Amino acid sequence: MLKVLVVGANGQIGKHLISLIQNSDSLKAKAMIRNQEQAGFFENLGAETVVVDLEQDIDTIAKAAVGVDAVVFTAGSGAHTGKDKTIMVDLDGAVKTIEAAKVAGVKRFIMISSFDTRREAILAAPPSFAPYVAAKHYADEWLKRTDLDYTIIHPGLLTNNQGTGKIKAADEVARDEIPREDVASVILATLENDSTIGKEFQLVTGNTPIKEAVLSI
Amino acid sequence: MLKVLVVGANGQIGKHLISLIQNSDSLKAKAMIRNQEQAGFFENLGAETVVVDLEQDIDTIAKAAVGVDAVVFTAGSGAHTGKDKTIMVDLDGAVKTIEAAKVAGVKRFIMISSFDTRREAILAAPPSFAPYVAAKHYADEWLKRTDLDYTIIHPGLLTNNQGTGKIKAADEVARDEIPREDVASVILATLENDSTIGKEFQLVTGNTPIKEAVLSI
Numbered sequence: 001m002l003k004v005l006v007v008g009a010n011g012q013i014g015k016h017l018i019s020l021i022q023n024s025d026s027l028k029a030k031a032m033i034r035n036q037e038q039a040g041f042f043e044n045l046g047a048e049t050v051v052v053d054l055e056q057d058i059d060t061i062a063k064a065a066v067g068v069d070a071v072v073f074t075a076g077s078g079a080h081t082g083k084d085k086t087i088m089v090d091l092d093g094a095v096k097t098i099e100a101a102k103v104a105g106v107k108r109f110i111m112i113s114s115f116d117t118r119r120e121a122i123l124a125a126p127p128s129f130a131p132y133v134a135a136k137h138y139a140d141e142w143l144k145r146t147d148l149d150y151t152i153i154h155p156g157l158l159t160n161n162q163g164t165g166k167i168k169a170a171d172e173v174a175r176d177e178i179p180r181e182d183v184a185s186v187i188l189a190t191l192e193n194d195s196t197i198g199k200e201f202q203l204v205t206g207n208t209p210i211k212e213a214v215l216s217i
Numbered sequence: 218m219l220k221v222l223v224v225g226a227n228g229q230i231g232k233h234l235i236s237l238i239q240n241s242d243s244l245k246a247k248a249m250i251r252n253q254e255q256a257g258f259f260e261n262l263g264a265e266t267v268v269v270d271l272e273q274d275i276d277t278i279a280k281a282a283v284g285v286d287a288v289v290f291t292a293g294s295g296a297h298t299g300k301d302k303t304i305m306v307d308l309d310g311a312v313k314t315i316e317a318a319k320v321a322g323v324k325r326f327i328m329i330s331s332f333d334t335r336r337e338a339i340l341a342a343p344p345s346f347a348p349y350v351a352a353k354h355y356a357d358e359w360l361k362r363t364d365l366d367y368t369i370i371h372p373g374l375l376t377n378n379q380g381t382g383k384i385k386a387a388d389e390v391a392r393d394e395i396p397r398e399d400v401a402s403v404i405l406a407t408l409e410n411d412s413t414i415g416k417e418f419q420l421v422t423g424n425t426p427i428k429e430a431v432l433s434i
Contacts, residue, residue, distance in 0.1 A: 057340055083300035087348040091304075091355065092339060122309060123274055131304040138308065138355055145362070 004191060005030045005068040005106075007054070007061075007097050008075025010038045012160070013112065016184030017072065018047050027191060032064050054093035061100035070108035070191055071101045077132075086135045094139035098146060108197075109148045110190055112183070113140050115156050115175060115202060140200070151190050152200035155183045168206025169213045176204035189214040221408060222247045222285040222323075224271070224278075224314050225292025227255045229377070230329065233401030234289065235264050244408060249281050271310035278317035287325035287408055288318045303352045311356035315363060325414075326365045327407055329400070330357050332373050332392060332419060357417070368407050369417035372400045385423025386430045393421035406431040 004021055008014045009031035021029040022045045031042040031049045039049045050064040054075055065071055073094055077085035094111070101109050114136040125133045143150050156178045163181030186203055189211050190196045201217050208216075221238055225231045226248035238246040239262045248259040248266045256266045267281040271292055282288055290311055294302035311328070318326050334354040342350045360367050373395045380398030403420055406428050407413045418434050425433075 055340075058336070083304065084344070084348040087300065087304055087308075087351050092351045095355075119275070127301070131301040134304050134309045138312075 001028050002026060002069040002191075003028050003030055003048075003067065004070045004072060005032055005050075005065050007032045007071060007073045008112075009033050009042060009049075011074055011076065013074045013158075013180045013183050013187075015041065016181050017074065017187050018042055018045055020184055020188045021191075022047055024188065024192075027188075030064070030068055032061075054089055054096065058096050058099045058103060061096055062103035065100050065104035065106050068104070068106055070110065071097065071106055072110045072112070072187055072191070073097050074112040074187070076112075083131050086131050090132060091135040091139050095142045098139075098143050098148065101148060102146065107149045108191075109143065109146075109150045110187060111140060111143055111150060111152045112187070113152050113154050113200070115154050117154065149194075149197040151196040151198075153183070153186060153190065154200060154202040155186075156202070156204035158183065164205060165210055166205070166207050167203055167210055167213050168208065169201045169203045169217060171201060173202045173204050173206075178204050182210065185210045186214060193217075218245050219243060219286040219408075220245050220247055220265075220284065221287045221289060222249055222267075222282050224249045224288060224290045225329075226250050226259060226266075228291055228293065229397045230291045230375075230400050230404075232258065233398050234291065234404050235259055235262055237401055237405045238408075239263055241405065241409075244405075247281070247285055249278075271306055271313065275313050275316045275320060278313055279320035282317050282321035282323050285321070285323055287327065288314065288323055289327045289329070289404055289408070290314050291329040291404070293329075300348050303348050307349060308352040308356050312359045315356075315360050315365065318365060319363065324366045325408075326360065326363075326367045327404060328357060328360055328367060328369045329404070330369050330371050330417070332371050334371065366411075366414040368413040368415075370400070370403060370407065371417060371419040372403075373419070373421035375400065381422060382427055383422070383424050384420055384427055384430050385425065386418045386420045386434060388418060390419045390421050390423075395421050399427065402427045403431060 018029045021027045029047040042049045052064050077089040117137040122134045156176045161179040163179045235246045238244045246264040259266045269281050294306040331353040339351045373393045376394050378396040380396045
């Protein structure tokens with residue numbers, strides 16, 4: 001059983017992902033949460049929990065990562081927080097988690113990014129969204145410059161629709177929606193498929209079953 | 218005569234610096250400004266000007282850097298702008314300028330940073346200041362990972378006091394004030410002293426004449 005530390009477990013994708021992991025035969029989850037009060041949901045699923053705030057230091061995050069086999073970063077400052085949190089969580093929190101994985105000796109790292117974090121996308125974004133794109137750009141760049149076994153997943157517009165189990169995934173796809181439930185299934189398939197190591201892909205709803213789509217990345 | 222592109226020329230340090238450069242025997246300045254209306258000050262000093270906004274793309278900044286021998290980045294979003302500008306100017310504007318120098322084939326790059334941009338300083342900073350420290354941290358890190366001939370200058374608390382011409386400069390010094398006029402003189406001395414290449418130093422007011430202090434970095 002490989003153990004997966006999910007950073008941002010209490011987010012909507014995180015909760016779907018922990019459920020999927022706990023129901024899989026080969027994986028088990030460790031949910032990194034900000035408050036002890038969030039623990040009940042994960043304990044009910046039989047998942048381990050650890051309370052760490054992403055604004056703490058690398059060593060504290062590293063302690064949470066010791067002994068796990070993979071780290072999934074799916075934390076986000078959210079649309080309604082200030083731009084200070086964009087720097088402190090989406091950029092600095094991500095980089096500290098990457099560095100913590102290195103300290104803890106965890107090689108596998110899956111980053112849930114934004115749909116398009118290329119430099120051109122920073123310029124093209126509306127002014128209110130550009131700082132978020134920039135923060136995700138630099139977090140992704142940081143990860144790509146490590147020797148971790150990374151995969152960077154770029155989902156389209158997240159919805160709370162029920163997952164269809166079918167997606168379109170490639171280097172570049174047309175911008176479209178994707179249910180959070182399907183994003184979680186894609187993360188699971190990515191964890192189970194080492195051919196995704198060193199790759200990044202965009203992801204929207206589509207016609208190909210998730211496992212098949214992830215295999216062909 | 219070596220030509221120096223000053224990014225953020227219209228800031229207070231920038232204006233002091235352009236004056237010093239124009240009065241030196243070995244250097245001449247090219248002031249990068251955001252609006253044509255800012256040009257008069259620099260034209261009166263005999264300096265070339267170029268109008269570029271740091272929120273434009275790398276190629277536009279690179280065009281301004283073609284043919285110069287050094288780039289000084291002393292732009293800042295300022296204390297009164299939102300945290301979105303912290304990402305877009307202090308981090309992304311700096312990185313775009315670094316990349317522009319590479320595109321333009323300019324090797325020498327002097328970064329005016331914040332007093333302490335180490336990872337520990339992000340954690341230690343008050344919450345309202347931490348995003349700025351983080352932005353400067355990542356800009357400095359980006360520069361250190363290039364093969365540019367960089368120097369990173371970390372001035373203490375900036376004042377508008379008249380320069381004394383004397384400083385304390387080292388890897389680490391006790392936090393103190395420093396007149397902007399003296400910071401500009403230190404940049405000039407750094408431009409004139411290639412032994413500062415590949416180095417970074419903190420800088421406060423002190424007892425050592427600026428040229429002597431910079432020589433011993």
